[in-house]
Amino acid sequence: MVSIDIETEDGQKExxxxxxxxxxxxxxxxxxxxxxxxxxxxxLYIGEEGVGVGACAALEPDDYITSTHRGHGHCIAKGLxxxxxMAELYGKRDGYCNGxxxxxxxxxxxxxxxxxxxxxxxxxxxxxxxALSAAQKDEDRVALAFFGxxxxxxxxxxxxINLAATxxxxxxxxxxxxxxxxxxxxxxxHNLENLSETxxxxxxxxxxxxxxxxxxxxxxxxxxxxxxxNGDGPTFIEADTYRFRGHFEGDQQPYREDDDIQEWxxxxxxxxxxxxxxxxxxxxxxxxxxxxxxxxxxxxxxxEYAQNADEPDPTEAYDDMYAVSVPELTMFAGRSVRADGxxxxxxxx
Amino acid sequence: MSTETGTTHGKSTETMTVxxxxxxxxxxxxxxxxxxxxxxxxxxxxGGVFDVSNGLLEDFGEExxxxxxxxxxxxLGAGVGAAATGxxxxxxxxxxxxMGVAMExxxxxxxxxxxxxxxxxEMPITVRTTEGGGMGAASQHSGTVHTWFAxxxxxxxxxxxxxxxxxxxxxxxxxxxxxxxxxxNKMIYEQSGEVPTDPDFTLPIGEANVEREGDDVTVIAxxxxxxxxxxxxxxxxxxxxxxxIDLRSxxxxxxxxxxxxxxxxxxVIIADESPISYGTHAEVMARLMENGFYSLDAPPERIGxxxxxxxFSPSLEQEVLxxxxxxxxxxxxxx
Ligand SMILES: Cc1ncc(C[n+]2csc(CCOP(=O)(O)OP(=O)(O)O)c2C)c(N)n1
Ligand SMILES: [Mg+2]
Numbered sequence: 295m296v297s298i299d300i301e302t303e304d305g306q307k308e309x310x311x312x313x314x315x316x317x318x319x320x321x322x323x324x325x326x327x328x329x330x331x332x333x334x335x336x337x338l339y340i341g342e343e344g345v346g347v348g349a350c351a352a353l354e355p356d357d358y359i360t361s362t363h364r365g366h367g368h369c370i371a372k373g374l375x376x377x378x379x380m381a382e383l384y385g386k387r388d389g390y391c392n393g394x395x396x397x398x399x400x401x402x403x404x405x406x407x408x409x410x411x412x413x414x415x416x417x418x419x420x421x422x423x424x425a426l427s428a429a430q431k432d433e434d435r436v437a438l439a440f441f442g443x444x445x446x447x448x449x450x451x452x453x454x455i456n457l458a459a460t461x462x463x464x465x466x467x468x469x470x471x472x473x474x475x476x477x478x479x480x481x482x483x484h485n486l487e488n489l490s491e492t493x494x495x496x497x498x499x500x501x502x503x504x505x506x507x508x509x510x511x512x513x514x515x516x517x518x519x520x521x522x523x524n525g526d527g528p529t530f531i532e533a534d535t536y537r538f539r540g541h542f543e544g545d546q547q548p549y550r551e552d553d554d555i556q557e558w559x560x561x562x563x564x565x566x567x568x569x570x571x572x573x574x575x576x577x578x579x580x581x582x583x584x585x586x587x588x589x590x591x592x593x594x595x596x597x598e599y600a601q602n603a604d605e606p607d608p609t610e611a612y613d614d615m616y617a618v619s620v621p622e623l624t625m626f627a628g629r630s631v632r633a634d635g636x637x638x639x640x641x642x643x
Numbered sequence: 644m645s646t647e648t649g650t651t652h653g654k655s656t657e658t659m660t661v662x663x664x665x666x667x668x669x670x671x672x673x674x675x676x677x678x679x680x681x682x683x684x685x686x687x688x689x690g691g692v693f694d695v696s697n698g699l700l701e702d703f704g705e706e707x708x709x710x711x712x713x714x715x716x717x718x719l720g721a722g723v724g725a726a727a728t729g730x731x732x733x734x735x736x737x738x739x740x741x742m743g744v745a746m747e748x749x750x751x752x753x754x755x756x757x758x759x760x761x762x763x764x765e766m767p768i769t770v771r772t773t774e775g776g777g778m779g780a781a782s783q784h785s786g787t788v789h790t791w792f793a794x795x796x797x798x799x800x801x802x803x804x805x806x807x808x809x810x811x812x813x814x815x816x817x818x819x820x821x822x823x824x825x826x827x828n829k830m831i832y833e834q835s836g837e838v839p840t841d842p843d844f845t846l847p848i849g850e851a852n853v854e855r856e857g858d859d860v861t862v863i864a865x866x867x868x869x870x871x872x873x874x875x876x877x878x879x880x881x882x883x884x885x886x887x888i889d890l891r892s893x894x895x896x897x898x899x900x901x902x903x904x905x906x907x908x909x910x911v912i913i914a915d916e917s918p919i920s921y922g923t924h925a926e927v928m929a930r931l932m933e934n935g936f937y938s939l940d941a942p943p944e945r946i947g948x949x950x951x952x953x954x955f956s957p958s959l960e961q962e963v964l965x966x967x968x969x970x971x972x973x974x975x976x977x978x
Contacts, residue, residue: 333957334779385779385956396781396955412783413741414713447712450744475713477689483712549688608962611954622920626949631972632962 298351300512303576309351313343313564314586316367318593319376327543332383336397339367341538344563345470346371348511358406358424358437360417363398365410368440372407376593380600387606415448417441422454425463436464436522444475446489459496464522469532476541477549493530505533506561608632657840662832664806665695668813671842673703679817682709682718683735692737693832715741720748726768736772740786753822754797765820775828775916776953776964785953787916790923792824793893801848802826804869804889806836811846828866851897857886860910860974863901863927865890868914875970893923902935909940910977914970919947944973
């Protein structure tokens with residue numbers, strides 16, 4: 295069964311809510327980052343919500359996804375909790391990775407979310423591997439890799455697709471073509487007109503769809519999932535979309551014009567889906583607005599929770615390296631200048 | 644090694660940051676030799692994600708400042724092929740963690756070609772890449788990986804700790820007929836210092852530099868930890884005389900300068916941000932043992948990342964990143 299059935303009215307409302315949740319989460323994350331509350335750097339998914347939510351809605355709850363550096367949207371679409379995500383952005387102990395990962399590495403393996411990823415193009419091989427293990431265990435699960443147009447230039451992406459295609463694995467390769475890889479436009483990175491033509495090289499089905507339209511994404515992924523579960527192998531989907539914000543927060547964006555941004559903004563996946571629901575009588579304008587307010591409140595509460603959550607203890611830096619305990623880490627931890635309140639110690643002397 | 648030896652310092656100097664020093668080195672070498680070109684992700688229009696190559700596209704055009712697709716294996720390999728056929732590429736790998744996807748061309752082509760072909764090829768490629776934690780960039784954007792490259796036969800590895808070293812060494816790297824990995828610690832881009840303006844100023848690869856003279860203890864440092872060690876030395880100035888050396892070149896390694904210092908002080912700390920076990924520290928220590936064992940008054944100390952990855956949360960990151968406080972603590976233990 296799909297995760298969100300967007301053929302039903304309840305499903306449509308839930309899909310809209312998820313997209314709004316992503317928008318609100320990332321708007322808030324952008325503001326908190328600008329205020330210096332969130333360390334590191336953040337890549338926002340604003341404008342691309344239809345892709346993540348449409349795709350994850352069509353997957354079954356047990357299916358796997360792999361994500362990218364621009365992963366907040368994939369997480370929320372897969373059903374992760376905004377408050378534990380926000381705590382991770384703050385580097386707090388209650389975050390999804392206990393503060394070790396941050397924005398670029400949020401993961402919840404139990405929920406099938408195999409991680410945002412700091413390495414462009416690293417997700418597809420992992421998805422191929424998850425599909426392989428599902429096939430080996432004879433489980434009805436598929437693995438979907440989200441990756442960017444820029445990632446299509448990575449060798450490991452192609453190796454992963456070839457492997458999945460050759461072995462007929464239940465994988466779906468979904469390119470989010472947001473027209474840029476950092477500051478470089480897609481036409482300066484690829485010779486192909488449509489990235490979905492990549493599929494031809496591997497003799498698998500390939501489609502280019504409108505990524506600003508959640509239902510187009512939903513339908514394409516649903517079909518691809520059907521194919522995957524029937525043993526017919528992977529599908530390559532290119533969703534055309536756009537990021538409304540800079541590559542990362544703080545990006546001056548010398549590489550594009552305001553007009554282009556505005557043109558794409560006029561096709562906002564949330565507004566267009568909301569007005570379709572209003573036109574179809576599924577929701578009233580007021581209901582859309584109160585849903586938005588509700589979502590904003592939820593995200594504000596998540597941010598407040600994260601602000602007040604506990605910092606990890608510095609000694610936790612030595613945890614989680616290995617399944618076994620190794621003496622090196624114990625020795626170095628004991629030598630830390632911070633190990634006993636700042637006075638230098640050396641346990642091995 | 645075929646690297647030109649450094650000229651003596653030109654008369655005039657200019658205050659500049661490490662970032663500017665690297666940019667100037669590239670600009671001067673591109674002016675000097677039209678076979679030199681730069682390629683990497685967003686090095687042109689965007690000016691590099693750390694703004695290092697800003698302005699070079701305007702000066703040299705798209706043929707010589709090339710924005711690449713996100714294909715490290717492909718364009719680093721293309722750099723190897725271009726270097727084998729008469730060009731002098733400078734290849735930028737945005738974060739050294741991304742060398743993971745470009746290792747094949749480095750290990751089996753770049754490093755081995757001259758030797759395997761019986762000396763019949765040159766490999767004048769320079770790979771510039773960033774290292775180091777401190778930005779909250781988490782494990783896949785904060786590594787210090789230079790030991791791998793210093794360890795690999797056939798590769799030259801340098802890691803400057805000051806603006807002058809950055810400029811002088813990068814110019815030598817570009818002029819070198821051997822493959823040079825040039826490691827830029829991203830936390831010192833803003834650090835400024837005096838840099839010779841003479842376009843013929845270069846620094847010889849393979850020489851360390853005594854940044855501060857002292858008699859009681861030697862700190863052999865690299866990159867960001869050069870500044871941190873100088874700070875620790877200043878703070879202890881009234882009690883102790885601390886010598887600080889910028890190692891500058893990881894391979895070849897300047898055994899003479901470090902052993903001379905050991906003979907003078909008898910106590911040594913090696914401060915390098917790579918993970919401690921099997922790190923750069925170990926090689927420096929081995930050279931000291933082999934060549935200066937009887938001058939040691941105390942066991943040498945290693946300061947580095949305690950065999951973890953770099954965690955995201957600032958409170959965790961601070962714990963594992965070595966700083967002046969760690970250098971001070973080590974000096975206290977040794978003296
Ligand atoms: C292997 C690797 N190379 C380079 C980078 C730096 N980088 C991070 S995001 C990015 C652009 C990615 O573009 P795309 O795949 O289209 O994703 P988008 O940011 O547009 O969502 C680059 C070059 C990286 N993280 N990993
Ligand atoms: Mg993109």
